[in-house]
Amino acid sequence: MYDVKSPKAEEFIDDEEIRETLAYAAQNKSNRALIESIIDKAALCKGLTHREAAVLLECDIPDLVERTFKLAEEIKQRFYGNRIVMFAPLYLSNYCVNGCIYCPYHAKNRHIPRRKLTQEEIRNEVTALQDMGHKRLAIELGEHPVQNPIEYVIESINTIYGIHHKNGDIRRVNVNIAATSIENYRKLKDAGIGTYILFQETYDKKRYEILHPSGPKSDYAYHTEAMDRARAGGIDDMGIGVLFGLTGYRYDFVGLMMHAEHMEAALGVGPHTISVPRIRPADDINPEEFADAVPDEKFLHIVAVIRCAVPYTGMIISTRESKKVREKVLDLGVSQISGASRTSVGGYTEEERDEETAQFDLADKRTLDEVVAWLMELGYIPSFCTACYRAGRTGERFMKICKSGKIQDCCTPNAILTLKEYLLDYAAPATKALGDKLIAKEIDKIDNPALKEAVLEDLSRLEAGERDLRF
Ligand code: SF4
Ligand code: SF4
Numbered sequence: 001m002y003d004v005k006s007p008k009a010e011e012f013i014d015d016e017e018i019r020e021t022l023a024y025a026a027q028n029k030s031n032r033a034l035i036e037s038i039i040d041k042a043a044l045c046k047g048l049t050h051r052e053a054a055v056l057l058e059c060d061i062p063d064l065v066e067r068t069f070k071l072a073e074e075i076k077q078r079f080y081g082n083r084i085v086m087f088a089p090l091y092l093s094n095y096c097v098n099g100c101i102y103c104p105y106h107a108k109n110r111h112i113p114r115r116k117l118t119q120e121e122i123r124n125e126v127t128a129l130q131d132m133g134h135k136r137l138a139i140e141l142g143e144h145p146v147q148n149p150i151e152y153v154i155e156s157i158n159t160i161y162g163i164h165h166k167n168g169d170i171r172r173v174n175v176n177i178a179a180t181s182i183e184n185y186r187k188l189k190d191a192g193i194g195t196y197i198l199f200q201e202t203y204d205k206k207r208y209e210i211l212h213p214s215g216p217k218s219d220y221a222y223h224t225e226a227m228d229r230a231r232a233g234g235i236d237d238m239g240i241g242v243l244f245g246l247t248g249y250r251y252d253f254v255g256l257m258m259h260a261e262h263m264e265a266a267l268g269v270g271p272h273t274i275s276v277p278r279i280r281p282a283d284d285i286n287p288e289e290f291a292d293a294v295p296d297e298k299f300l301h302i303v304a305v306i307r308c309a310v311p312y313t314g315m316i317i318s319t320r321e322s323k324k325v326r327e328k329v330l331d332l333g334v335s336q337i338s339g340a341s342r343t344s345v346g347g348y349t350e351e352e353r354d355e356e357t358a359q360f361d362l363a364d365k366r367t368l369d370e371v372v373a374w375l376m377e378l379g380y381i382p383s384f385c386t387a388c389y390r391a392g393r394t395g396e397r398f399m400k401i402c403k404s405g406k407i408q409d410c411c412t413p414n415a416i417l418t419l420k421e422y423l424l425d426y427a428a429p430a431t432k433a434l435g436d437k438l439i440a441k442e443i444d445k446i447d448n449p450a451l452k453e454a455v456l457e458d459l460s461r462l463e464a465g466e467r468d469l470r471f
Helices: 015-027 032-043 050-058 062-080 119-132 150-161 182-190 205-211 220-224 226-232 249-267 296-309 323-332 368-377 395-403 408-425 429-445 449-463
Strands: 083-093 136-141 172-176 238-241 273-275 314-317 336-338 381-383
Touching: 015 050, 015 249, 032 050, 032 062, 032 296, 050 249, 050 296, 062 296, 062 323, 062 408, 083 119, 083 150, 083 368, 083 408, 119 150, 136 150, 150 172, 150 182, 182 226, 205 220, 220 226, 226 238, 226 249, 238 249, 238 314, 249 296, 296 314, 296 323, 314 323, 368 381, 368 429, 381 408, 408 429, 408 449, 429 449
Parallel strands: 083 136, 083 336, 083 381, 136 172, 238 273, 273 314, 314 336
Antiparallel strands: none
């Protein structure tokens, strides 16, 4: 029985409710009056229910699909402006006891080399990332109680925060580790993590059990209820996502929306981010074996409807996607992207390992400087901002500011200041010239004279050698 507030996975992600929602969406896919009313509601930027979002995604009336895309662009602009936050994944270990059949790290893959970074190796990787200009990382590990216990994760986080190479800093460590206990979540919180990220992979329980035949992750309920435990452990910035292509996208889309509704209703805080990965080729994995792979056009539609349905939530896309697709989704709602990623353990310092231990093949292999320049050419401000959680703007407090649309008063100045740091410390000359022009243009756009003055003052302080200034 569907109950948005229930602590039980099978009640807040109720299979029957999803199937009824899909039937309702199919019946109404050409219902112009209903779809128009949903678009009008979305334009108020207060969000949509999972049923409304499902209808919008199923809509087959071309001009209304077009309106949905347009609205997504407007909402994106209204909540996030033109800043795009940059991050990089850091793979610490690919030891894993789970059997996820879509991931090359699954325990039965005997030909992938297994690797776990020592603290010294982490120092080297982080130094390499700092030398590119990164300030925000997402650490990734397989699940392995012996090789990757929580103590190793905490020690690694402390190591990462402790490295200050030249002007470099990692100021926010987001963590993507397997579902764990309340006690372990508390330890992560105490270690000062940014967002706790866990992808559901698929919300379809039957499919989930086929895809996860062994290991602790095979427990659907334990995995699906992870955010509830994370919240009980004191974490209030949580990121969700599915791996599109594991099952029919419609089912997972509705599950994702229901999970967001559950978090807001039962945990008091909606998802801080939603990630939208699609299945990619990798060692031992052929995406063609996954019949539900999502075509580009539908993928863009999914991103647009998520933007309309949960306007306050950051949306993340990785280097799994090509430059072409990344360009389109930036307009439609994505607010965070990775740049110059290595998806292998030790990939930032050891070129030869790059492909060998990769979790998935990259579609976008450009350097960070190339990505930064590309974003600026498209009119975006690449941002290395990490200000919110350091200023205590997390959880409900963050959501309140974000829902009011006021977060932009922080995002834009912080994007300008962190871009300036990047230009001063890491950019190639052509990127620097492009960036300085963009900053001048962005400062012109600030209406509030006091804010403009404060940003100009901080820019001078950065020029004079200070770092890490923020609003
Ligand atoms: S998806 Fe995660 S849990 Fe599953 S095999 Fe890969 S690393 Fe392990
Ligand atoms: S000000 Fe907050 S929401 Fe905006 S980019 Fe920085 S950390 Fe993100």
